[in-house]
Amino acid sequence: MYCRECGQKLTLRFCENEGLIPYCEKCQAYMFPQFPVAVSMVVTNRAQDKILLAKHVEDEDFILFAGYIKKGENAEKTIPREIKEEIGLDVVKAKYMFSRYHAKKDILMLNFIVVVEDRPVKPNANEIAEARWCSPEEAVQLIRKGTTAEFFLNNAVRELKKKI
Numbered sequence: 001m002y003c004r005e006c007g008q009k010l011t012l013r014f015c016e017n018e019g020l021i022p023y024c025e026k027c028q029a030y031m032f033p034q035f036p037v038a039v040s041m042v043v044t045n046r047a048q049d050k051i052l053l054a055k056h057v058e059d060e061d062f063i064l065f066a067g068y069i070k071k072g073e074n075a076e077k078t079i080p081r082e083i084k085e086e087i088g089l090d091v092v093k094a095k096y097m098f099s100r101y102h103a104k105k106d107i108l109m110l111n112f113i114v115v116v117e118d119r120p121v122k123p124n125a126n127e128i129a130e131a132r133w134c135s136p137e138e139a140v141q142l143i144r145k146g147t148t149a150e151f152f153l154n155n156a157v158r159e160l161k162k163k164i
Contacts, residue, residue: 003031035106039078040149041065041114042156046092048115048163051139051153054086054123055130061144062132064152066109075110083114087131088122091115098155102148111152113159136160 001010003024013023015030022031043052043065053062067082069075080091092115102109123131134142136157143150 001031003027004034005029005031035108036068037075037108037110038066038068039075039082040109040111040152041079041083041094042097042111042153043083043087043114043116044160045133046115046118048113048160049135050133051136051157051160052087052116052121052131052133053139053142054128054132056127057125057129059129062139062142063144063147064149065114066149068107069110075112079112079114083116086124086127087116088124089116089119092117097159098152100148100151109148109152111156113156 001022002008003010003026006024006026008024008026010022010024010031012020013030015021022033023029024031041064044050054065055062065082065086067078069078076094079094083089083091094112094114097111097113099108099110121131139153140157143153
């Protein structure tokens with residue numbers, strides 16, 4: 001690991017109440033690890049009886065919609081921006097559900113159930129190969145198994161069944 005400020009190789013140094021933390025001798029500062037944050041979205045229709053899954057252009061599996069939170073942006077702004085960019089729909093409301101660290105991409109994922117307007121989906125062909133409305137049960141069958149997306153979807157389906 002290297003210092004994000006000066007580029008010097010970091011050493012591990014004990015920091016009270018924190019344990020071993022990367023430390024820059026040149027900057028004389030602890031460099032706490034940083035990683036990106038993204039939103040993961042279980043997209044539903046207004047009746048909340050259908051879930052929209054997507055296949056990205058470079059992927060064969062159905063997944064949830066997701067996007068990185070840009071610098072200076074919060075999750076609440078990221079959600080409608082990403083949904084508009086990926087499928088051309090407006091967000092009606094969003095409810096925060098869970099967060100989970102996604103080690104494969106070194107990302108903290110913030111999961112939301114997102115209700116979108118009832119209009120035809122217009123997938124962004126540069127990102128989305130297919131978007132499909134499914135029943136909650138079908139969505140659980142189609143989602144990639146053993147993934148963070150599956151964890152989020154299963155929790156969202158339990159929450160949605162409380163309302164249906």
